[in-house]
Amino acid sequence: MARNQETNQKLKDERREKILSAALLLFATNGLAATKVTDIAAAVGMSQGLMYHYFNAKEEIFTELISGAFQRLNDACRQLEAMPLPPLEKIRLAISGLLQGIAENADYGRYHLLIAQATVSATIPPAARTVIQQQNRLPYETIARILRAGQAEGTIKQHDPNELALLFWTSINGLAIYKA
Numbered sequence: 001m002a003r004n005q006e007t008n009q010k011l012k013d014e015r016r017e018k019i020l021s022a023a024l025l026l027f028a029t030n031g032l033a034a035t036k037v038t039d040i041a042a043a044v045g046m047s048q049g050l051m052y053h054y055f056n057a058k059e060e061i062f063t064e065l066i067s068g069a070f071q072r073l074n075d076a077c078r079q080l081e082a083m084p085l086p087p088l089e090k091i092r093l094a095i096s097g098l099l100q101g102i103a104e105n106a107d108y109g110r111y112h113l114l115i116a117q118a119t120v121s122a123t124i125p126p127a128a129r130t131v132i133q134q135q136n137r138l139p140y141e142t143i144a145r146i147l148r149a150g151q152a153e154g155t156i157k158q159h160d161p162n163e164l165a166l167l168f169w170t171s172i173n174g175l176a177i178y179k180a
Helices: 005-030 037-044 058-082 087-104 106-120 126-135 138-153 161-179
Strands: none
Touching (some): 005 037, 005 058, 005 106, 058 138, 087 106, 087 138, 106 126, 106 161, 138 161
């Protein structure tokens, strides 16, 4: 029986996700420079030629991983901030959700490690550098605003909310990287 267009698209999407998952593990473990397209193809179990039907280069895969990670994180931050909850409950919910992600999903820690490596690396693709420069402040700014609101109502200790947000994310990132 011939495959229809919907089935073909589903197969293509599944292969694309397998490529991204394998690349995430390799980039987080070995770094961008030490990871070759052949390594990713071998990890997925496909030919290098077939890989190029999905991505033009490993740098494109790397950039998509960075972009997707920030999109998910920033969307979650926006949703958290928009919730009709008191600030302290938002912080508790964020910590609970982040710790659950770290505990239940191995890729979660790898994304944190990948972003940490990419943020300090001078050799990442320019498109990935642009994503980081444009997207990396929102999580810190969101948590700082929530903390500031909690301080205003007296439920969160008075201290520079930007420093507290830095402490919040540094702790989460450290746990995620340790788990990775």
